[in-house]
Amino acid sequence: MDTVYALSTAQGKSGVAVIRVSGPQSLSAAQALCGDIPPFRQASLRILRDPDGKRLDEALVLTFPKDGSFTGEDVVELQTHGSIAGVSSVLTALSAMDTLRPADPGEFTRRALENGRLDLTQVEGLADLIDAETEAQRRQAMRVLSGDLGKRAEIWRQKLIRAAALLEATIDFADEEVPVDVSPEVSELVSDVILSLDAEIKGVDHAERIRAGFEVAIIGAPNVGKSTLLNALAGREAAITSEYAGTTRDVIEVRMDLGGLPVTLLDTAGLRESDDVVETMGIDRARQRAGVADLRVFLVEKGKTPDFAIGPDDIVLNAKADLLSDKANAVSGQTGFGISQLVDQIASILKTRTAGIGVATRLRHQHAMVRGRDALTSMMSLLPQGEDTADIAAEELRTAIRSLDSLVGRVDIENVLDEIFASFCLGK
Ligand code: GDP
Ligand code: MG
Secondary structure, three states: OOEEEEEOOOOOOEEEEEEEEEOOOHHHHHHHHHOOOOOOOOOEEEEEEOOOOOEEEEEEEEEEOHHHOOOOOOEEEEEEEEOHHHHHHHHHHHHOOOOEEEOOOOHHHHHHHHOOOOOHHHHHHHHHHHHOOOHHHHHHHHHHHOOHHHHHHHHHHHHHHHHHHHHHHHHHOOOOOOOOOOHHHHHHHHHHHHHHHHHHHHHHHHHHHHHHOEEEEEEEOOOOOHHHHHHHHHOOOOOOOOOOOOOOOOOEEEEEEEOOEEEEEEEOOOOOOOOOHHHHHHHHHHHHHHHHOOEEEEEEOOOOOOOOOOOOOOEEEEOOHHHOOOOOOEOOOOOOOOHHHHHHHHHHHHHHOOOOOOOOOOHHHHHHHHHHHHHHHHHHHHHHHHHHHHHHHHHHHHHHHHHHHHHHOOOOOHHHHHHHHOOOOOOO
8 A cells, every 4th residue: 555645634734733643654754744643642743854954844643543534544634734845845845755645535535535544425425514504514524424324324224134034944945844924024124124225215305405405496477586585585785786687698697505405496587478589588497497496585576476386395485675665574685584584494494305314425325225125126026935935035136235235335346436535635
């Protein structure tokens, strides 16, 4: 294994920067830089010098033994000043050592996986945690990182292995009279797993929304104040507003944190009949995007009916509250009236759509679980046919076990690794 190094904190000026070195030569590399290195896990201040003895920086030096490090290898962390020139001088000194090379993006984590410090789902959780921008994303990523899916998969595995052993016994002793019928126990074990898989498979759709974000479309007739409302929600001038009808033509997207949930707000062209070709295209696009959005906020001029099919969860509000004497159920982007209630209402509707989230969070998990569940369902249909189909049933069980093993990366790991690590940044 090579020894690799990288800047683990973000590029650019900062108070402190962390340079990480991992691999069999990491301790000797640190020794070359700072003379004597502190004992494992005891941070100590050291002067870092180049081979000519010139001072590069002063750094807090931390070392970890391979049985207690993130990567499962000897690791050194140099906490230097976050100066662009300072960091670069230390990286240059490391690159001059022939036993070292720069790490690839995600390489520290990849080593952690290869050394069994993390399972594949935890690697995914870590990737999500680093990408997390909202509270809901952070919480979900932490759950995955803690290894809950791996633990659940282990429970499934235990049950299926027991079921497989029972079935194999039927096959092996087919000629002798098997004293007990194993099928009730096999059936109970497998049904349990199927039930639990079904719930997790459904939950992934919700979890994916937390990862990718929800879309909320603001729609209504021209000039009711949609763009003004979007700007008020976003807290900035994201869309052009004007008294001229038909100002917004394309769909404008603003990503924001709404009550902890990741939301993309869509401002759309006002819905009306138009002779303008470009505006008509914008209106078509508005209808289409609003139709597939997770939630629609309709702004209506009091007394008019909206020109769009309203779903049961959609929000309908009277526009320009400041001009109305009856302000019930009204909002105003201009004065801010009703904005915080609207934010709460959107957040609480979207939160109900995250209720089914379990421990599985990605489409990759969903696919593996669907493969597993389908094999188990097919196995269950073979079970009543007894000895004749016991071979095929056992094979279906093994297929299910393999599918669930691929969840945590026990098998079939190569084809997914590159995809997962493509999202990692340098130094992680
Ligand atoms: P859109 O076509 O639905 O996007 O509407 P705009 O946001 O562009 O607003 C159309 C016009 O209505 C502009 O002149 C805004 O200043 C005005 N307007 C928007 N919101 C309000 C509001 O809450 N109260 C009042 N009085 N005027 C508003
Ligand atoms: Mg507009």
